[in-house]
Amino acid sequence: MSNDSKRFPQYDELDLPKVADEVLKQWEAEDTFGQSLELRKDAPPFVFYEGPPSANGLPGIHHVMARAIKDIFCRYQTQKGHRVDRKAGWDTHGLPIELGVEKELGITKEDIGKKISIEEYNAACKKAVMRYTDVWNDMTRRIGFWLDLEKPYVTYHTKYIESVWHLLKKLYDEDLLYKGYTIQPYSPAAGTGLSSHELNQPGTYKPVKDTSAVALFKVKPDHTSEFLFKDAFGDVFIMAWTTTPWTLPSNTALTVGPKLDYVRVKTFNPYTHEPQTVVLAKSRLSAYFKEESKDASFDEYKKDGKLIPWQIIGEFYGHQLEGVRYEQLLPYATPEGGDAFKVIGGDFVTTEDGTGVVHTAPSFGADDQRVARQHNIGSLTLVDLRGRFKPEVTDFAGEYVKAEYYTEEERAAEAKKQGRDKYLSVDERIAIKLKTEGRAFKVEKYEHNYPHCWRTDKPVLYYPLDSWFVRVTAKKDRLIALNKTITWKPESTGTGRFGNWLENLQDWNLSRSRYWGIPLPIWRTAGGDEELCIGSLKQLKEEIAKSVKAGVMAGDPYASFKADDMSDGNYDTVDLHRPYVDNIVLVSPSGKPMTRETDLIDVWFDSGAMPYAQWHYPFENAQYFPPSPQEKGSGVEGEKFPAAFIAEGVDQTRGWFYTLHAIATLTQDSVAYRTVVSNGLVLDKVGQKMSKRLGNAVDPFKTLDQYGADAVRWYMISNASPWDNLKFDADGITEVQRKFFRALFNTYNFFALYANIDGYVPAHTLSGVEGVSGVEGVSGTDGRTESDRWILSRLNSVMKLADANYADYEPTIAARAIQDFVVEDLSNWYVRLNRRRFWKGEMGADKNAAFQTLHRCLEVIAMLSAPIAPFFTDRLYRDLTGSSVHLSDWPKHDETLIDTELEQRTALAQKLTSLVLSIRKKEGHRVRQPLQKVLVPVTDNTMRTRLDAIRDLVLSEVNVKELVILDASESKLTKKIKPDFKKLGARMGKLMKSVAAAVQAFDQAQIAELEAQGSMKLSVEGHEVELLRDDVEISAEAVPGLSVASDGPYTVAVDITLTDELISEGIARELVSRIQTLRKESGFEVTDRVQLHIHAEGEQQVEQAVRRHAAYIVAETLALTPEDQLLVTGTTNGDNGLHEVELDERTRCLLSLVKAGN
RNA sequence: AGUCCUGUAGCUCAGCUGGUUAGAGCGCUACACUGAUAAUGUAGAGGUCCGCAGUUCAAAUCUGCGCAGGACUACCA
Structure with a gap:
């Protein structure tokens, strides 16, 4: 309201x-x-x-x-x-949209162009997105x-x-866009390539049991492989493991780790029992050979496949194997485009499983393809796009390479064809074939995770597909160099995750075989020897015109489009999506028709x-x-x-x-x-x-x-840095609401209440007043108290800190600083301490300074918080100044208003206050009961000066009459000494431990000596060391005979003796408190004057208190009652509005309170 | 599998270039305060600073190896 x-x-x-x-x-x-x-x-x-x-x-x-x-x-x-x-x-483009539309229309990719036209499909996408x-x-x-x-x-x-x-x-013209092929996940059942996004769907990777085989590749003797044949036992083979035996016919190379250790082992074939020599990684020996049959007698081998004797007859590095040639394992076809059947080196080879030799089929593995390309190895693709062996693979021609591609019935039919009860997959039959031919070392079932097509639930194949690439690798150095100029928050993402990514850069595969996306603007002749990349609509129209002229196209489908007219209306007449662009056939310089490459680009x-x-x-x-x-x-x-x-x-x-x-x-x-x-x-x-x-x-x-x-x-912002994960908990929002916003709201409301009563007018301008905005004629620093200067100092410190952290993209640090300021400094300290200034007396310099100060704090906090909390701060700022905070200029902090000494001494005041309050608690004296004296021992001059400055503040805050500074030299004090580890440690090094022990063992006399002399010689572990006054912290520990509390280096002692006068004053304060509560409960306005009478009911102490402090009570409660009529003794003479109140456990009295009719 | 992030009180988080009682807020318990009051103050309980090893006179902090959680990338013979 x-x-x-x-x-x-x-x-x-x-x-x-x-x-x-x-x-x-x-x-x-x-x-x-x-x-x-x-x-x-x-x-x-x-x-x-x-x-x-x-x-x-x-x-x-x-x-x-x-x-x-x-x-x-x-x-x-x-x-x-x-x-x-x-x-x-x-x-607006991309797969999720296509999938959403398909789900909505109840169709699949296969239906596009059949049940639904591509036009309709794209229109649905455009709408859906x-x-x-x-x-x-x-x-x-x-x-x-x-x-x-x-x-x-x-x-x-x-x-x-x-x-x-x-x-x-632009990329194309600079030769940064090219056509190649990559091995991509491909679903033969769905007839489509799969994106990594699709492959990362939950449930895509499933554990499956596949037939794995260790195949034996027979080494050809030549000068490179000569060393393998020395003392050879039978033929020499290289062992390679595969979980996809169906790729073995397409093998064209074997890859070894150049730095890995390999061995040559003399043994027998476990299936044919023929003598043989095999090559594998040394660290994989234990996986294939039993320790107990090592170096066993070769003559006594029983040819049962058990306890096969074996013996290492040579050891060498992987790079020595590079270049070794071997016989094709399953010679169904001859590879094209390069060398083949050769051992090559690759960094990706590990010895975690397998044999340390990777069977390499460049058509069916991404690593394989990469390493094969590096070594100019040709490839064989003996499987078609439906996942069946091509005719060349005579033994298995036309068969699906994965049993899962058959339905139950088809599998039964295949089994019949094979003359078996149970269908054997091609993997299994290839394994059998290898066993019989002496080319298998180990065949077993192997369980691993394998990706499945999320749509058909069938295993995925890795298959070579045509693709267009951006040659980012050509600019790798620039990408890395430019990245180093980017400021990353947090830095580690830029250097780590992103930086490493750039270091291992692969060319960017741009192709997507989809419908809803930006078409690749490349037209090619059927043979691919002529090619054109279109870079604008204008160019496209020119090419279309040529095509029309050559009679390739009947007309220009974009005839309505006027080149060079940049109006939206003109552009709205054109749709560059499929299928429209697909219908455009251009003509090559030699006159051949060119059709568009059907791919879309990566979204x-x-x-x-x-x-x-x-x-x-x-x-x-x-x-x-x-x-x-x-x-x-x-x-x-x-x-x-x-x-x-x-x-x-x-x-x-x-x-x-x-x-x-x-x-x-x-x-x-x-x-x-x-x-x-x-x-x-x-x-x-x-x-x-x-x-x-x-x-x-x-x-x-x-x-x-x-x-x-x-x-x-x-x-969200104050809880954790933006880059840390946020554990979202609604209770945290409630807390922010309660703490920060309510404190700010209460502070504003407090300000507004009294500012309205007093008619305070801020002399405000929109041009951003630095420092304190003031009332005309009451300028600058007039009337500013220590606490005004303190809160302004704190405010300017926060302004400086918030600005630096916003500028550095650290909003969390800024938010926390602002919040702490509002909750602790402004609300809990400044406003609490200065309440009286706002509601006591007439407007004057002091009161005006208080208003100015609080107004400025609120206004600045609104500006500093506006980026994070734009709504509430706008309301606050408008209430304070009449304009929007979002149109304000960022407030610049004023370095001259920052007084760190003042901030430190206020911190000292807060610390001492807290200590005195804790003593009151311990001794059972409520704050309204005044106490006579607080003593604070002091060990240095800085603290003495500070204490003098904050004396009044502390006294009024803890309700004590006097503050006595105890000199360090006073004998009543016992002192405590503690080494400053940071200072001493640097100088003492290894002696630190002993020195610390010695210092802590000092008696009072030694401490006094060090203080007096400023330095001291110590003998520690036979070394003479010098101890300086600055190397230690000396603090007072206790004041005998008084109630004492201490925290760190600070100690306070309170004289808790209660005199008659103190008790009276305490009662007077209790009375005022009760009357104020009563005023409020009676619904009086803050400014209402009252008629007040106190019935002491024979309580001597109360009567005495009222008599002694009548003026105080009247003033505090805005009573119009003459001081001598305040106390009403004895009877209740028909006063209306009598209230009984309790002053403490034992004492009670009656109050009558009536609004004065003025 | 690789790269990166995180691990401190029951919860959310501070702890700078290593320095000796490891802090705050919330929550809990008790007491107090009450012209801001669905606020506030004081006190108390509550910690193997993820683990192990190392460097150092001194490690929550630096190094190495692990563990747990998370993200991304890749997917493998």
């Missing part, structure tokens, strides 16, 4: 969700966001990029976190005087994230795609291209970018490039963070962002990842409804 008649609105209760709601409406009504941009329109830009979310899914609580972090720094930079444009964006934009926009608004939602960039817009095409062509390229594509660069807005190539990367900034700051989840490290970096490096030779904050995950309260499945996901809207955006944001 606000009261409009008052200058400063007062509120009954703190309702953060309501405040947020009202402020949001106000922002929308006033377009505060727009104003904040307008205000800074000529200011230097602070460039921020919004990572596009996919509106295909609903936002979760982690998005609140992510968006809050982005908002904080954008707001901070705006307050600091920058123009911060914030364009929203939507990631923006389904939740309203929900997203609503959340974005409600958490207070200021973002231009009106003109977002959308990755499916024609302009966006055109910019992407431009980038692709990561879409989002990585956003710095340019969001502005339709370079077709429009080229002025936003660094002006010339010479200036690129030379520190010259464009208006919109690169970003000063981006932030997303740490899971984007190899996603968006990488694609931005890669594209900027390759096309601009520049970083895309100067600072990146990678925020952690939001987990549930027990540290589990949130998921719908576990039902522990937190609904962001409910959370915002319940607590308000400010509390949620403050909780």
Whole structure:
């Protein structure tokens, strides 16, 4: 409830969700966001990029976190005087959208083009992808994230795609885009390649039992392999293990670890019992040979496969095997494109399992392909796209390589064909074949995890598929060098996870065989010898025109599009998605038709291209970018490039963070962002990842409804650094609400209450007054007390610290400093100590200084907290100053107002106060009972000076009459001595332990001597060492005869003797307290005057107290009763409003209290 | 499997370049306070600083090896 008649609105209760709601409406009504941009329109830009979310899914609580972090720094930079444009964006392409649409329409990929046309399918995608934009926009608004939602960039817009095409062509022209093939996970049953995303679906990896075989590859004797044949026993074989025997016909190489140790072993074949010599890694011996039959007699071998004798007859390094040739194991076909059947070296070879020799089939393994390419080894692909052996593999032609690809019935039919009861897989039959031919060493079932297609539930094959690649490896050095100029928060993500990723860079596989995405703008002739990459719509139209002219195409499907017309209307006439582009056939210079490569590009390229594509660069807005190539990367900034700051989840490290970096490096030779904050995950309260499945996901809207955006944001930011995982616990939000916001709210309400009563008018200007804003004529430091100067000093310290930490992307440190200041310094200390100044007496210099000081503190706190808690602080700031905090200039701290000495001595006052209060507690004297004397022993002059300064403060706070400083030399004191380990340790080194013991054993006389002389010689372990006064801390320990408390170096003693006079005063205070409570309970206003009478009921002490302190009681309680009429003895003479109150356990009296009619 | 992060009181977190009583808030218990009061103060209980080893006069802090949780990348003969 606000009261409009008052200058400063007062509120009954703190309702953060309501405040947020009202402020949001106000922002929308006033377009505060727009104003904040307008205000800074000529200011230097602070460039921020919004990572596009996919509106295909609903936002979760982690998005609140992510968006809050982005908002904080954008707001901070705006307050600091920058123009911060914030364009929203939507990631609209990609597999999750396709899958969602398929689920919705009840179709599968196979149905596309059959049951449903590609046009219809794409239209459905376009619709589906923006389904939740309203929900997203609503959340974005409600958490207070200021973002231009009106003109977002959308990755499916024609302009966006055109910019992407431009980038692709740029890469193409610089030979950074090429066609090759990679081994990719492929589902023969579904007939499609699988993304790693699909492979990482839960339940994809399943334990399966496969037939594994150790095959024997027969070494060919030549000069390279000569050393293997020395004293050979039978033929010489290299042992290699495989869990996929069906790949053995496609074997073209064997890979060994160049640095590993290998041995040659003389033994018998366990199946044919023929003599043989085998080669394997030394550390794998135990897996295949029994220790007990080592060096057993070869003559006595029983040919039963048990206890086969064996003997090591040679040892050598892997690199010695490189180049050794062997006979093809299963000679069904001849490899193409390179050498084959040779031993090569590869770093990836381990000796954890297998034989230390890797059977290498370049068509069916990513490692295999890579190592084969390095050594120019050809490949064999003897399996077709449906997962069946090709005809060349005569024994198994047409058979599925995995038994799982057959249905039950088919398997039974196959078994019949094989003439067996049970179907034997090709793996099993290849193993049998190897056994009979003497080419197997060990065949067994092996259980391991193998990926399955999430859709068909059948095992995946790794299969060579055509792909387009970005040759990022060509720019690896620049990628690494530029990364070193980026500020990563936290740093370890940049150097570690991201840095290592760059060090092990692979070319970027851009191809996706899908429907809903940006088409690759490359057209090729059937033979692939002529090729064209399109970089703009204009160029495309020109090529179409040529094609039409050559009679290849009938007409221009984009005829309505006018090149060079940049209007949205013009661009809306064109759709560059499939299938439209697929229908375009261009003509090559030699006159052959060229069709588009059917691939789409990786959606990561879409989002990585956003710095340019969001502005339709370079077709429009080229002025936003660094002006010339010479200036690129030379520190010259464009208006919109690169970003000063981006932030997303740490899971984007190899996603968006990488694609931005890669594209900027390759096309601009520049970083895309100067600072990146990678925020952690939001987990549930027990540290589990949130998921719908576990039902522990937190609904962001409910959370915002319940607590308000400010509390949620403050909780998230103050609780843990953005990059640490956050264990989200709603109790934590309640705590933030109670502590920080309520303290701030109460402090403001307190200020408003008295400021309104006294008609306080802040002399406020919008131009950002430094220091204290004051009333006309009462300027500057007039009337400022020690505690005013103290809180202003603390305030300026916090301003300095908060500014430095916001600037350094450390919002958590800033938030905690602000919160501590508000809760501890401002609310619990300053306001509590200075309450009287606000409500006692008329407006004067002292009172004005108090108002000024508190007003300034509140106003600055609103500004400092505004980036994190934008709603509540805006309300607070408007209440204080009449304008929006988001249009304010960041307050600059004033170094001259920071007085560390003052801060330290106030800390001392707080410490001493706490000690005295603890003595009161121990002795059972409540604070209202005045005590006579407190004694504080002092050991140095600094402390003495400080004590003098804070004397009054401490005395009034603990309600004691006098403070006595005890000199160190006073004999009553016993002292304690403690070595300063840091100082002494450095000098004493190994002697430290003994020196410390010696010092701690000092008696009072020795301590006194050290204090008097300033130094002392000690003899320790036969060494003479010098001990200086500064090497130790001396503190007073106890004052005999008084009640004492101490903490660290501080000690206080309190004289607890109660005199008659002290007791009287205590009672007077109790009375005042009771009367004040009564005033309040009676519903009187703070300023109401009263008629007061006290019936002591014969209590002598009470009567005496009232007589002695009548003036005090009258003044404190705003009573109009003449002092001598205050005490009413004996009877109750018909007074109305009589209240009995208890002063302590034994004493009670009656009070009558009536509002005075004035 | 690799890379990175985290591990301090029942809970959430501080503890800077190593320095001797390891802190705060919440929660719990007791007492007090009461013109800010769904606030506040004081006191108490509560710790193998994840474990082991090392460096050092001195390790929560530095090094190594593990363990647990998490993220990402890869998936293997």
